[in-house]
Amino acid sequence: MACRKDTLLLVALLSFVTFYVRAKVDIDMDDTVSVYRGDPAELHCRYSFSEEPSMMMVQWFVKYPNGSRERISYRDLTIERVDEGTDYTDRITVAGDSNSETLTVLTVKLSDEREFFCQVNGMAAGNGERKTHLAVFDPPEAPVIEGVHSGISVSSHLLSKIASCEARKGYPRPNITWYRDETPLIPINGEINVVTLVTREASGFYTVQSELQYKITKEDKDALFSCKVSYFVPGDVRTSASQDINITVHYPTTNVELWRELPKGLVKEGDTVEIRCQGDGNPPPPYTFNREQQPEIELDSTNGQLVLHEVTRRDSGVYQCRTLDLDTEEDVVGNMHLTVHYLDPAVVVPKDSEVMSKGESLTATCNALSSLNTSTVWFKDDREIGRGHMLFLEDATFDTAGEYVCEVSVPTLAGFQSTGSVHIIVQGVPKIKDAENVDMEERAGKWVNLSCEARGYPRPIIAWSIYGTQSWREVLNRVTEDSVQSLVTLKVTSDITAICNATNDMGVETKTHSIKSMSMVTPAAKFQEGSGIIIVIIIICILLLAILGSVLYFLYKKGKLPCGRSGKQEIINVYSTAEKPNKEDIVVEMKAEKTEEAVLLKGVNGDKKPMNDQYIDLRK
Numbered sequence: 001m002a003c004r005k006d007t008l009l010l011v012a013l014l015s016f017v018t019f020y021v022r023a024k025v026d027i028d029m030d031d032t033v034s035v036y037r038g039d040p041a042e043l044h045c046r047y048s049f050s051e052e053p054s055m056m057m058v059q060w061f062v063k064y065p066n067g068s069r070e071r072i073s074y075r076d077l078t079i080e081r082v083d084e085g086t087d088y089t090d091r092i093t094v095a096g097d098s099n100s101e102t103l104t105v106l107t108v109k110l111s112d113e114r115e116f117f118c119q120v121n122g123m124a125a126g127n128g129e130r131k132t133h134l135a136v137f138d139p140p141e142a143p144v145i146e147g148v149h150s151g152i153s154v155s156s157h158l159l160s161k162i163a164s165c166e167a168r169k170g171y172p173r174p175n176i177t178w179y180r181d182e183t184p185l186i187p188i189n190g191e192i193n194v195v196t197l198v199t200r201e202a203s204g205f206y207t208v209q210s211e212l213q214y215k216i217t218k219e220d221k222d223a224l225f226s227c228k229v230s231y232f233v234p235g236d237v238r239t240s241a242s243q244d245i246n247i248t249v250h251y252p253t254t255n256v257e258l259w260r261e262l263p264k265g266l267v268k269e270g271d272t273v274e275i276r277c278q279g280d281g282n283p284p285p286p287y288t289f290n291r292e293q294q295p296e297i298e299l300d301s302t303n304g305q306l307v308l309h310e311v312t313r314r315d316s317g318v319y320q321c322r323t324l325d326l327d328t329e330e331d332v333v334g335n336m337h338l339t340v341h342y343l344d345p346a347v348v349v350p351k352d353s354e355v356m357s358k359g360e361s362l363t364a365t366c367n368a369l370s371s372l373n374t375s376t377v378w379f380k381d382d383r384e385i386g387r388g389h390m391l392f393l394e395d396a397t398f399d400t401a402g403e404y405v406c407e408v409s410v411p412t413l414a415g416f417q418s419t420g421s422v423h424i425i426v427q428g429v430p431k432i433k434d435a436e437n438v439d440m441e442e443r444a445g446k447w448v449n450l451s452c453e454a455r456g457y458p459r460p461i462i463a464w465s466i467y468g469t470q471s472w473r474e475v476l477n478r479v480t481e482d483s484v485q486s487l488v489t490l491k492v493t494s495d496i497t498a499i500c501n502a503t504n505d506m507g508v509e510t511k512t513h514s515i516k517s518m519s520m521v522t523p524a525a526k527f528q529e530g531s532g533i534i535i536v537i538i539i540i541c542i543l544l545l546a547i548l549g550s551v552l553y554f555l556y557k558k559g560k561l562p563c564g565r566s567g568k569q570e571i572i573n574v575y576s577t578a579e580k581p582n583k584e585d586i587v588v589e590m591k592a593e594k595t596e597e598a599v600l601l602k603g604v605n606g607d608k609k610p611m612n613d614q615y616i617d618l619r620k
């Protein structure tokens, strides 16, 4: 302390001397020295005397914010030292020579931002003082942006807070600027406002908070906002950008759209239809559905989706989706037309079934009412037989009979079809298949099958009349709607005549099978060439005897034969079919006339088994 007082006194004295002596000192210093916090700072003080000083000292001072100055180091020609008890005592070094001195602040603190004075005293050689401003820098942390989470409504008439941004711990004070899609947002009255809050911490750091207030529009829903912090560094200005954020913009619904989600393509009866409604507002408002003709009836829907199950043609029409915008209180409506196509059951004329006579013609029609163009195909026995809604049946035969199915389909709508059918019956006299009479030969004792198959409507009845054997029976009788097949099996005992009668209301057809019985022993004996004349003579003798016997037998029998033959004929007629009234009359007449004789003959021919001639009615 004593020393310090001495120097002060000396300084005063030197100054006084200098005032009178015209010698002077030039001092050169940087105006500003810029360093990052924590780095060392070198402050140079260069000086030169116009006259060589006999004695000289260099002192460094600092100036505090309260205006007071304090010396922090001292040097003269003999000593050099850092002043004790100051803020800088342990943090500075000084080094110098005859015309310069360097003060080094080892670790710069924010509080070191101040002026440093270098005072040079050379007594008579002159005095001087210059200063350097020490500027300290510390970049802030990266800016942190925080958008407003809740949706922002465009209907608000005031500026809305969009986001806030914070840049912490910077020195000197950083600035925050706002960007929308890379375009800077310059505050404009009534549209953009930026509220900035700067806090200085005790440590000297600045923290800057900025809030963007903005007049939001619908276009901002896709905009990206960001903030940038700009700060000084030694010799430069740097910036650091925040993340981009988006914001939720709420805007009213001005338009709603309706569309059919399902099914794709045309809609037909029975389909499930799904209709969706979407508006251009955010957030999506609740939607209600109704039909145009019944605006007061609200249809059941969920989240803008209307589902109609198993639609019918009555569901065709205009559907509406509406929503009430709460801001504007306006009803917004969307429309959609739904067409449900239909195809009614096919109607066939004639209905159900129709009876035709053989040779007749008929036109059948098949129609199904539809909202679309249809095409008709006719089938019989699963085979396509015609196209178009009319079917011409000409010159009917038994083959014409059957089930006719018409299929009406809609070419433009796959799977949409309906069918109808008509049953055609062809009425006619029985027709026997392979009706030509059959003549055949068969070995005696063999069993033979005879078949008789007839078509006709009403279905014919087959009756067999079999002469020449008793051993026969029917083994098969198969009927369809318009046909009948009968199979009899019989034993060939003698020549046989089997008559198959096919009868219905319209008439009768017969087929006769004649079977010639052949002897069990083959008449053609096998001769051996070398058996000799003896055998020939024996045969001739036997033949002569046989001829003689035959002649005698003929002569003996001659008077009796004609009566037996006629009797047999009448018996057959007695058993003629009862179906034919005309014939029956005749038969009855014959019976009346010949009853006695028939009875007699029966007795006479008792050994001839009259039951042979019975007829069997095969009607079912």
Ligand SMILES: *[C@@H]1O[C@H](CO)[C@@H](O)[C@H](O)[C@H]1NC(C)=O
Pocket: 064, 066, 067, 068
């Ligand atoms: C001015 O401030 C310094 C350091 O902060 C202090 O040492 C000094 O006593 C103050 N002077 C006055 C007059 O308050």
Ligand SMILES: *[C@@H]1O[C@H](CO)[C@@H](O)[C@H](O)[C@H]1NC(C)=O
Pocket: 173, 174, 175, 230, 231, 232, 237
């Ligand atoms: C911050 O803004 C002020 C006022 O506009 C300006 O003077 C200063 O240079 C800016 N600082 C930075 C680091 O950009």
Ligand SMILES: *[C@@H]1O[C@H](CO)[C@@H](O)[C@H](O)[C@H]1NC(C)=O
Pocket: 221, 222, 246, 247, 248
């Ligand atoms: C906003 O950003 C988030 C995340 O980046 C994204 O999932 C969302 O879709 C964005 N919203 C809009 C409206 O762009």
Ligand SMILES: *[C@@H]1O[C@H](CO)[C@@H](O)[C@H](O)[C@H]1NC(C)=O
Pocket: 372, 373
């Ligand atoms: C239906 O058919 C008629 C006549 O062939 C034709 O003029 C019309 O365009 C068709 N309609 C449709 C919807 O195909």
Ligand SMILES: *[C@@H]1O[C@H](CO)[C@@H](O)[C@H](O)[C@H]1NC(C)=O
Pocket: 447, 448, 449, 475, 476, 487, 489
């Ligand atoms: C006759 O028909 C019956 C029954 O169909 C059959 O069992 C038999 O083998 C047939 N006989 C002849 C000789 O065809």
Ligand SMILES: *[C@@H]1O[C@H](CO)[C@@H](O)[C@H](O)[C@H]1NC(C)=O
Pocket: 463, 464, 465, 501, 508, 510, 575, 576, 577, 615
């Ligand atoms: C079979 O038909 C013929 C010809 O119509 C008739 O003469 C005969 O009596 C019929 N026989 C039977 C058994 O119906």
